[in-house]
Amino acid sequence: MPAPFDKVAIIGLGLIGSSIARATREAMPGLQLSGFDAEDGIRDRARGLQLVDQLPDDAAEAVDNADLVILCVPVGAMGAAAAAIAPSLKPAAIITDVGSSKASVAETLRQALPGATIIPGHPIAGTENSGPEAGFATLFKGRWSILTPAADAPMHAIEKLTAFWSALGAKVECMDPRQHDLTLAVTSHLPHLIAYTIVGTARELENVTEGEVIKYSAGGFRDFTRIAASNPTMWRDIFLSNKEAVLDVLDRFRGDLAGLEQAIRDDDGATLHDWFSRTRAIRRAIIDQGQDVAAADFGRASSPAQPKG
Amino acid sequence: MPAPFDKVAIIGLGLIGSSIARATREAMPGLQLSGFDAEDGIRDRARGLQLVDQLPDDAAEAVDNADLVILCVPVGAMGAAAAAIAPSLKPAAIITDVGSSKASVAETLRQALPGATIIPGHPIAGTENSGPEAGFATLFKGRWSILTPAADAPMHAIEKLTAFWSALGAKVECMDPRQHDLTLAVTSHLPHLIAYTIVGTARELENVTEGEVIKYSAGGFRDFTRIAASNPTMWRDIFLSNKEAVLDVLDRFRGDLAGLEQAIRDDDGATLHDWFSRTRAIRRAIIDQGQDVAAADFGRASSPAQPKG
Structure with a gap:
């Protein structure tokens, strides 16, 4: 199966973001991967680990031309992360996230990115460890990844995001955010x-x-x-x-x-x-x-x- | 080091009792092991597993001539187990247990076995599984085993019991029961x-x-x-x-x-x-x-x- 996206940007390179990067590399080696983290130190460590193809010092630059942007930051930082990428988002880009609460995150993203295609998500996987070194490619294998699209979300976007998570080994289910x-x-x-x-x-x-x-x-x-x-x-x-x-x-x-x-x-x-x-x-x-x-x-x-x- | 006891009787052959049996076999192969369980079905399964050398249908028979008796039954069953072995206990036998509460068990054993040498104990080890099949020889390796002897308990009994638990791989510590x-x-x-x-x-x-x-x-x-x-x-x-x-x-x-x-x-x-x-x-x-x-x-x-x- 061809990769559902040409370029994916991962914003936030901790346990989940770095695991997505590693799993994507393994499952879809042809896909272009960019990344960003708001912490200088984490960006440096992620570069050392060669997690992604491009790791600029600017969030907007990281999402340039990306078809899928995955926000992997704490849910309290979603608004700021969305605002930082807003200027250079491709109009057709799909925005998703991995936050553990969905109703409030959906509202935050809608406000920060009016008109964008937003499909909030949450992979039910993790460990007690943090940081880019803690991630690993098999984290999502056999785990559930939940999507909570709004009623008017475009079906093709849901399908492409489902294909992406499936390629990482996850089982996908759509659910009401509440x-x-x-x-x-x-x-x-x-x-x-x-x-x-x-x-x-x-x-x-x-x-x-x-x-x-x-x-x-x-x-x-x-x-x-x-x-x-x-x-x-x-x-x-x-x-x-x-x-x-x-x-x-x-x-x-x-x-x-x-x-x-x-x-x-x-x-x-x-x-x-x-x-x-x-x-x-x-x-x-x-x-x-x-x-x-x-x-x-x-x-x-x-x-x-x-x-x- | 020679085994600190010639014959050990294990009363109760669930996860802990069967693990003690297995660990003792490995660590002190020359030692004579007897066992008993109040449930017919567990005795049968323990016989099938060949956990001990002797497994009579009677608790008193199991402790006959034993130097150490280990009560591995739920703490609410300690009184009945002690009463069942009382008639045939060797006067010099040491009685211990593995119960997770110590003050009340000590009192129960003192009342059921007046004059006996009782050194209550508690190995801090276990799993979520139950029954004689669930036990394994390495359960106590590197774990703490606590003894709560009364102030007037004979030192030689504490030392022999300490040597026994140490041989099973446990680290032993004496502690006030409260x-x-x-x-x-x-x-x-x-x-x-x-x-x-x-x-x-x-x-x-x-x-x-x-x-x-x-x-x-x-x-x-x-x-x-x-x-x-x-x-x-x-x-x-x-x-x-x-x-x-x-x-x-x-x-x-x-x-x-x-x-x-x-x-x-x-x-x-x-x-x-x-x-x-x-x-x-x-x-x-x-x-x-x-x-x-x-x-x-x-x-x-x-x-x-x-x-x-």
Whole structure:
């Protein structure tokens, strides 16, 4: 299949942007790739890694003649990034992004780029690491990439962007932006907020030292620390831009937590056992659908594959 | 080094008991191993796996002439397990356990086995899988195993048990039982309670389908589902037996969560960024001390090692 675009510009060269660059190079070697990052240091590191063909010091120059522009910056920086590229955008260019909240980003891009063809997007993939060195070409393989086009978005633009993500190995799905924001509030934003909270809570306990927390972290805590090591700027922006949905699911979580707390207080073992039994089914479904590995403890130890039981 | 015991009896042959059996076989092949499980089906499966030398249908028979008895049953079953072995315990036998709460288990064992040499213990190791098939010999390698002996416990018993765990690859530390219970409430019990809660919350949302939760779980949620796939009986018992410490740290967690929630409501990005930045240091310390792997995303994807940045 020929590449759906002749030239792609990637604005923001962190974990996601640099992974898109690497994956594009592998999947569509003939395609022309340009890039930009607002940080001088990141541009220098990206040049050292030879991530793209052109890496000018100016965002407008990077998007010159590009058919697809992918904004890979924290959602709070989308407006500024869009404004910076506006002067030299090709009229037929498609603009997309990879931000983790979609309704507010769509509105920001519409305002900054009136008349442009904007198809907001969000690949559900990442790791706890940041920066151009952290990216890798297989990041999107088998993962979902969500597009949230407006009702009047041109079908050919959606099709070309779908072909692009498919070429990187992703599975593409179109979704209403508000549904995206609510779903991701549950599957991503609330888990991150809770992980950040508990790791902070553990740091500040006066009766348990930080040394003890670190030593005995293998009991479950270390999984939370991985999530809580994610990029602080990116996550600050996500919580502020998807505020309504995050507060909504947080409210439900708090209610459920209060219910389990009461069961502990009341020595109500039946309620606890019942709740703890139901959550196993979700894990099995995630593994069956290829969205996680079945290896025990994520395969950290040299352990056997998960038994059937 | 000669094995510190001639005969070891393992009561309870799930993930931990079967891992101890496998690790003991590898590290101390001359040692005589017996085992028992209260469930007929587990005894049959353990016999099929040839986990131990003797596997009678009676707990008292299994501990006959054993120098060390390790109780590997859920903490709520410790009293019954101790009562079942009491009639045939050798007077010089050392009794230990692997339960995740220590003050209440110590009291239970003292009452069930008056006059016996009891050194309560807790290896900080495990996976989300259960049953005799899930165990593996390297589970304890490089992990901490905590002993919580009473002030009047005989030193030679502590030394022999320390030698046993060291032979399995664990690092041993003695600790006050109440300090253990508070520390584990933070590093293990609260993380499990929260993971169980959020996975349940996600199941019951009316505006997001279970299918959507599963499809888009790669955003962070799937890590919680792994923890929430742990043994429900074991965890019910832990929360009920370490109630006071769990409720104490839960209270602090709830306070911290309310603080971050308020920051989101107030668009207070500085507070969020500050909190999210501090939690990264803990992750680095856990990796530096060998209590987790540095591979991005736990090495799930074929990603590079963590960069220095």
